[in-house]
Amino acid sequence: MTLTTKFLGRTYTSPLMNGAGVRCTTVEELEALRQSSAGSFVTKTATREPRAGNPGHRMSALPYGSINSMGLPNKGLPYYLDYLTSLPDQGANNFLSVAGFSEEDQMAVLETIAASDFAGIVELNLSCPNIPGHPQLAYDFDATDKLLAKVFDRFDNLELGVKLPPFFDPIHFDQIAAVLNKYPIKYANSINSLGNGFFVDPETDAPMIEPKGGFGGIGGGYAKPTALANVRALHERLRDDIALIGTGGVQTGRDVYDLILCGASMVQVATAFGPEGVAVFDRLNGELQSILDSKGYADVTSTVGQLHTV
Ligand code: SIN
Numbered sequence: 292m293t294l295t296t297k298f299l300g301r302t303y304t305s306p307l308m309n310g311a312g313v314r315c316t317t318v319e320e321l322e323a324l325r326q327s328s329a330g331s332f333v334t335k336t337a338t339r340e341p342r343a344g345n346p347g348h349r350m351s352a353l354p355y356g357s358i359n360s361m362g363l364p365n366k367g368l369p370y371y372l373d374y375l376t377s378l379p380d381q382g383a384n385n386f387l388s389v390a391g392f393s394e395e396d397q398m399a400v401l402e403t404i405a406a407s408d409f410a411g412i413v414e415l416n417l418s419c420p421n422i423p424g425h426p427q428l429a430y431d432f433d434a435t436d437k438l439l440a441k442v443f444d445r446f447d448n449l450e451l452g453v454k455l456p457p458f459f460d461p462i463h464f465d466q467i468a469a470v471l472n473k474y475p476i477k478y479a480n481s482i483n484s485l486g487n488g489f490f491v492d493p494e495t496d497a498p499m500i501e502p503k504g505g506f507g508g509i510g511g512g513y514a515k516p517t518a519l520a521n522v523r524a525l526h527e528r529l530r531d532d533i534a535l536i537g538t539g540g541v542q543t544g545r546d547v548y549d550l551i552l553c554g555a556s557m558v559q560v561a562t563a564f565g566p567e568g569v570a571v572f573d574r575l576n577g578e579l580q581s582i583l584d585s586k587g588y589a590d591v592t593s594t595v596g597q598l599h600t601v
Contacts, residue, residue, distance in 0.1 A: 303330030310561030311388040327569035333386035341367035347501030356511020360502040382411035418456035420486030452478035468528035478534040484508025511562035515540025526554025544578020
């Protein structure tokens, strides 16, 4: 296998990892990921306090993907910090996803991390679509700018990336890139689910999920073209020292390869990881390896951004 991947000065055996949300909430699930052939893992997005998430039936498979309105159920930041700092490398090669519900909350979360022994990478989730009354922060460019100014004023040595929602207009790609380029962020992870989609259950003629009247984030195959567009657009606009993680619609090695061609250095698997479990990483590593071999690439890092022009 030559899937060696460089990311933020670290070396990984594979560019693949899970997407925050699926099978990464408990220590048992994180341990399964750690023992798997994924190159790294990210935790479920952690909040200051544990959260039960949205009530009712909140996730369903769809014909070409999934819909969810989980509402950030998680065990609370101390749980994830305890686990990560108990690892032999204090989590140096792993990602801790976090979110807050106000600027004060976000800052308090980062204070707690900065005061801990966690040696890994922090992913600030600016894009959860499933919290009633809380819009996806990254759609508000001024608020994102203000938050990042505050974050980097206070913490100059956190290795921090941001999880972005999908954008759908070149002007919005320009605007988010202009904000991110102002700050020493290490990477952008693009994309979170396609927010506030809807699906009617043909068995019941009712919405497929219960929270938020049936509106939820759409993942899986539906998301792939939008994920590719966002990774490509950000690759063209972000500073060279801001890396990209590509997330959205990965079902095959070809999907991984496409995201890498568009500029992703690492690739996350969310919807497909649900039913397949950690075996999905074995399958995708094998499929990606065959593609890289057939195309003559020696490793993943030299493949990043190598999209051909028409
Ligand atoms: C959720 O917990 O609602 C999904 C996570 C996310 O979209 O960030």
